[in-house]
Amino acid sequence: MTGGARPGPLTVAHLSDLHFGCHAPAAAATLAADVAAAAPDLTVVTGDSTMRARPGEYAQARAFLERLPAPLLVVLGNHDVPLLSAGRLLVPYERFRWWLEPDLDPRLDLPRVRALGLRSMPRWRWKNGRVSRRQAALLAGFLGTAPAGAVRLLALHHPPSAAGAARIIGRARLLRAAAAAHVDVVLAGHTHLPATRRLPPGGALSRAAGGGHRVLEVVAGTATSLRLRGAPRSWTVIRVDATHVYVEQRVEAAGEWRTAGTVSHER
Template identity: 50%
Template sequence: MSAPLVLAHLSDLHLGAHVPESVAAIAAEVAAFHPDLTVVTGDHTMRARPREFRQAADLIDKLPRARLIVPGNHDLPLVSPLRVIAPYARYRHWIGDDTTVVRLTGLTALGIDSMPWWRWKSGRVTRAQTVTLRHVMGSASPDCVRVLALHHPPFAGGLARLVGRSRLARAVRAARVDLVLAGHTHAPSVHRSRHGPLVVIAGTATSHRVRDIPRSWTMLRVTGDAIEVHERFESEPGAWHTGRVVRHARRP
């Protein structure tokens, strides 16, 4: 890898429960780092209403390209016949496909939908999705950075455990995924999974639904042997600073 790859990772925008000053500033804040790829890991809306999707689509369209976008649990109608009849229709109309592949020089990234309509909050990964993961990453060159994005933290336990977690873990290891990006918790974190990849959780970038942690997003710089994670926190509405930098080996 001749030059570092820069990734911007945002999550849990929650348009409809947002802070207007944060929404107005976030695109320029992200663009200042000139990311090669911008990843947004779900919960673009608060209640999956058309007005919220229009706002989310407008914001996402201002973020730097290339972009990898996946849905979250708030992007399905909560109490509506649409949740059964056409749960993903609004998401697909305003945002796009719920499984996406981005291939750049030195990087292969896959986004998958971890939110089934029949669960209210926690997620699942299907057998077909793990087959796709193995296929997409298997076609990448050996030195390519391999990134998986989904809304739910992939290896959480307890009530937050993904349906299909074990098969996802096997697929992630077999596909030699370097980096898993997720959201959902509204609390940024970085840890090395025992299944191999570095797992980076982004906080909520633009909503007032914080968890005793300021709004945040994450900038990552990936080199041939390391992944450097910069957590960017909002010090006041529309103003951001780096709160923590974590450096890990790209592979254990």
């Protein structure tokens, strides 16, 4: 960098719900190259890398993740825990830690971004999430002390915006910690439906979060799963500059990827 030029936007590739074992081979075969073409500074996968947490599925997921641009942050999803076996009770996270990521709350401290992943899937819930007091404290301590100007990014499988039966246990403490730490973007998955919204949405939740900072939540669709829920397979490119966050949705048809639209939000 010369002449006092400023670096371009920070680029984050956000994938979710790969569901290897129930995936579209054409999408999986072309996805890594499409991600690489975006030249991300960071690649994030927000859970459900496998369909049923079987060793063969984990082997497929690992082979795919090794093709993605590094550095890579991967978090656990509900499908990454064995469904009906003694392993769910005794060693629920063993395969995920062996095949994909040994740290269940992984951290990355890079020159332009500080990123934290949280395990939002406890062994005792069927599919919905929880964030503990320890994790909220970790969020506050790690992201809240990021250097000035660094993008503060949080990743977990379950969207904090989920309501009703899908609501995360501990959501209020998560929102308070994220707002206090001035988190720029929360990345999530789980729903297979891409969405971008501010957290908290307002009212009592806004008061619970404290202060005037409102975190941006970006939920990625499923990138390779055969289980579609009214939306095509997709992943997101997130670009963050000094004033805005730009979210571009990349959608797939017959193994080919294209941009479906881009939205921007003030940072």
